[in-house]
Amino acid sequence: MRFSLGALVELLGPALLVIVVGLLATTASASNEVYFLNALVSVAIVVAIYVFVGISGVLSFGQISFVAVGAFAAGVMTVPVESKKGVLTTIFPILRDHSVGNVPSLLLAAALGGVFAFVVGMPLMRLSGLAAGIATFAVLEITHNVLREWTKIGPGATTLALVPETTGALQATLGALVAIVVAFLYQRSRRGRLLRASREDPAVARSVGVNIHLERLLAFTVSGALAGFAGALYVHLLGSITTEQVYLELTFLTLAMLVIGGLTSLWGAVVGALAVSGLDSFLSRAEQSDVHVIFTFTLWQGTRLVFLAAIMALVLILRPSGLTGGREFRLRWLRRR
Amino acid sequence: MPEAAALELDGVEVRYGSVSAVRDLTLRVGKGEIVGLIGPNGAGKSTTLNAIMGLQPAHRGEIKLNGQALRRRSVESIARAGIALVPEGRRIFGDFTVEENLRLGLAARRRTYIGDPFGPAFELFPILSEFRGRQAGALSGGQQQQLAIGRALVSRPDLLLLDEPSLGLAPLAVDGIFKAFTEIREVGTTILLVEQRAQRTVALANRTHVLVGGELRMTLGPADADDTEKIIAAYLAS
């Protein structure tokens, strides 16, 4: 792969933005830091979704399944063995008796997310349009149901606690950067470009021999691996998690971030995640509520959500192609001599 | 000079993005006339009809029906002003019955008339009356085209726009609809006819304009119908 200067600018824009947010996180007070870290983890999740939804043009409501699997795998496998015997009494002995470190847990989550996405994607990637949207949503429902009820693999409906909080400013920034670089390399690769071409015109892509099913499956798998990885970052940020935190609200919020930023570009994914997270944090501070991470039903206390939802709807109505117009980051003043 | 103009286009430009599909088009269709519009594929013929109908907004210029400006009005209000378009590919509702298709045509009718509302369609195409209870999708291609024209006529339009009505029809069916155009003109309806069958169109129409690359190149009269070379030359002119 060879990159032109323009292509590098495309990568540098989102990367620098993420680094700036990471640096801000280190200068923020302890109570504010979590907002920045949360924004960075949101970037990782939204970029993971973008890799499939943005590049293939197929709607998926299922990517948070892979976030959930990554989060619970990394969480369960990093609770110290001595604590597990007390809190995770029902799980398989092999899971109960072993634990791994922070970095292996991130890799494990990515691998599991990728494998799960590949297995699910094999049959599902034949679908498109609303059928694909609903089938992937069904995957989310099944994943949530199994994680919530099958206590041999996790805490079930109770909270998974005592997960090491290793996602600080450094890990959040690096994690978001990893997601961005992987997404960039994939969308710039031959296969990524083929898939994007197939979104513009499936019939033409098919007629020149592009195997759309295969290309979608690859994107779905890469997206699943990134989502699993992002889930691990998330659980290490929170320190404790329930299945409800990686379910409907997160699905809608992250999809909204992607669409608000601009569905069809990596820059849009990053900008959307940061803009919506930033807005949410600002509204939270304005409301003077307690520190919390990503909104859930239980945290609904007042007008913050009214504003957040209204502003999101307004952006979508006034600017349906998203804040970035769905275009990649460019330095226009560079080109205009 | 012919009678008062039913339709006037003055300096009309239509663009798709940055590409002009029609440039500086000026033409007029007098009341009770048939005017033909021929030209190679991509010349802007259908675009012109779509611009008149409001389906594709014109960027510049005036479009008037009986002296009334049409630009920037919605498709349905243009239909209700008295223009009916028989679109390319007929666009009949295949799942609906013949009668339901005709009832849809009544949506643009400006007033109620005495007698059978479907009269204008049935008089011209008696087969529609016979098949009124059938699924429109089960009709033959020629019958579907008759239905599409009949559906446009029941609204009693002042101006009928026809977009390649003979496309994909058997020769006998083509004869049938060209004969119908003459009859439609006889009852006073004005026609703007876009066609690929150049010779027949030139022979039928009061005037036929040749559109090439979005611009008017030549105007032919019925006398030119047998002058094949002239028609071909008009197509090739660039």
Add this chain to the structure above:
Amino acid sequence: MSVLASIDLQTLGDAFGLGAIYALMAVGIGLVFGVLRLVNFAYGQLIMAGAYTLAYTSGWPVAASIVSCFAVVVALSLAMDRVVFRPLRSSSPAVMLVTTFAIAFLLQAVALIIDLRDGQLGEVASSIAPLNQAVSVGGVDVRKVTFVAVGVALGALIALALVLTRTTIGLHTRAAASDFRTARLLGVRANRVIAFAVVVSGLLAGAVAVLLTVQNPFVQPDFALEDTIIVLVGVVVGGIDRLWTATLGGFAIGFVSVLVNAALPTDQTVFLPSVVYALVIVVLLLRPAGLFAWGRRAAMERV
């Protein structure tokens, strides 16, 4: 045999009752989709608003309470079209859908603020609760509301079918749903058919609000949210392109959910969603255009 044995008359009654309510919701969603090509995720919040209206008017005569429920839901439905759907008409399906998510959250948040004024989450709609009492039919206890639900659904569907096939506005609406551009070309007024679809869809949401509130009088901001999600799934599984396939899809998913729930061993019923959604995936893979979509359209591959 054990599976069949567990499906008794009572279960069948419940299955028809839930299926009927879901069928009504499916029509409401399918009608708007037909003319706008928009999947309205916020449909459930219309029902929620109706349920709150019933709760807040509990002290009124039942008829007045029900009429105000319909009035609020239809007004909200029209407002949603005017403020949200109309500016979105030329947007992509993804943008439309995500915007309706945002609207759904917005309405829930507003409901929460209103609800919490009394310091407690949830309101009780007590006046129409008596419909929830059981009546005995041939030794089987069936709740009155089941009959009402099935009756209302059948009545509404028949009335709607008549309006769609016999009236001009019905014909225009069907034409718009089948080919909007050609319909407008013929002089069909876009805003009028859309307003018609939105009003009917609102009336159906009002009816569903009444039926669901009878079954569950405790109204919260997420009232009907889960039902709406399931119906949306059912509508796509049945075939969203046509109203009757969408309706059957809504009915089927409600009906099948109740039956599967009854058939599962008691200690496994927590896995009901997994079983139902696994069925959904299988059906979508076998018939991506819709379970009930036969003929030409089903054969067409859509990308």
